[in-house]
Amino acid sequence: MPEQLWLPGLEAPPPPTDGLFFAVYPDRNTAAGIAKFAQQLCADARVRSKPLAANRLHVTLRHLGNFAGGLPDERIEGARRAATTLSIAPFTVEFDALTSFAKKPRPGPAVLVGEDGVQGLHALHDALEAALGELGIEPDARFTPHVTLAYGMPWAERRPVEPVCWNVREFVLVHSLLGRNQHVELARWSLAGKP
Template identity: 80%
Template sequence: MPEQLWLPGLEAPPALTDGLFFAVYPDSNTAAGIAKFAQRLCAEARVRSKPLAANRLHVTLRHLGNFAGGLPEDYVAAATRAAAAVSMAPFTVEFDAVTSFAKKPRPGPAVMVGEDGVLGLHALHDALEAALKDVGIAPNARFTPHVTLAYGMPWAERRPAESACWNVREFALIHSLVGRTKHSVLARWPLVGTA
């Protein structure tokens, strides 16, 4: 077997090991209901995909990046300062449809989405984006509120689904161990502002 060619200065980049993102979690009863719905969805699709466990179901408000060899402390500190500056009243969220984030006809994630029921998530995302900009973190305007149910699902048209509704009273900063399906909450911020 031939040896791999090595060129100075062209080393492979280090593996990404740690992710950082802001998220909103459903309460435990709602998460259990969403998990049961995801199980039915996987069974109906007759695929080997496994639904996400109830304790992993969340809405990503803002992905902050993936890093090699741990999270950069200054970046985490800046994100924490930004989150502490967000002031917003609690709100209700409702997801009432299921769709695919796959490129037709490939398999991909099956997700729950909503229309008017996710307006509060848009407002929270926008407030967080403004606060992140104030601490020097570049904006990312793309945001589609969703709850991922399972990966590797066949492509499907958007269709109505059993509603998942909960009161959003806080958001959290999450440390994700990339590729190991492990999330750790670094900090939480209650929504205590006025409407």
Template identity: 75%
Template sequence: MPEQLWLPGLEAPPPPTDGLFFAVYPDASTAAAIAKFAQQLCAEAGVRSGVRSKPLAANRLHVTLRHLGNFAGGLPANVVEAAKRAAAAVSMAPFTVEFDAVASFAKRPRLGPAVLVGEDGVRGLQSLHDALEARLRDDGIAPGERFTPHVTLAYGMPWSERRAAEPACWNVREFALIHSLLGRTRHIVLARWSLVGQS
């Protein structure tokens, strides 16, 4: 690969400041239970490997349905509007989700995220993602990355084998469009859509 030439007067692009994504959130009691489990997981990792990792707070636990991009200097209005149009066109009935295992997204020997995952219990999320992806494509938004339904519990965790966990279940009745203030651990809900379609 040829070296990238530096040209005088050509500045590096500004770092991204704002993210945009669709998400599903657990109800408050389920989020509290997941957060407690995340705390236990971090404590175990600290004892086992000396790694000090901080679990995500209950109000930040979510499933990212579809990431739409990171941007510098605010969110592009045309992308936000296209996302809202696509979401409004999704018709799907509410469903139950169940995560029943904990896994690692770390690549040994590096640290990485510890996440909740599932098999049959996350099929509804896959269907919602696929329906949303189809509507986004209709609105001219390029396909996203492969979707792996998960809830991130903590970052900076050592790699570990996937193992069973106490199931985390909740009823998914809506999804939301989220503005993430990057580096400031803040999420702003831009809009919500209820699942009211037929099964």
């Protein structure tokens, strides 16, 4: 194996320790039902993968970056300012299919997805994207609404499942402690726009 060459004055950047994102969380009862489904999914697949804990199940609306050594205050403040400008009515979300985000045949995340039932999430994402853009935060058009159930799952074709629904009444700014399986809520905003 060839040795890694280092140029003087150029060192590898430190690994990221902190992530920042906007998210939507299911209510407690819905999260418990999703967690139970994820446990059964892992058992049926006969893998060592563990399902995500009920309190970590969420939909990432907009990832705002991973950072080394803490979150930059200006990024948090920009996210807060963008969020306060939104005026969107509460809506219902429905996930009605299970799929894999793995690359066949490798293992990867098993996720819940939807079609028509996730349009409200698209609208919320797009509104956040526009508000962040007004503050000079680079756009990120990649958005596939999903709830990750477990990592390291075998690849599988998309298939319908019993629909999982909940009313989205708020969204949250989250500090993810990377590699420590912990999310810290930084701020929460109610949806209160006119239908």
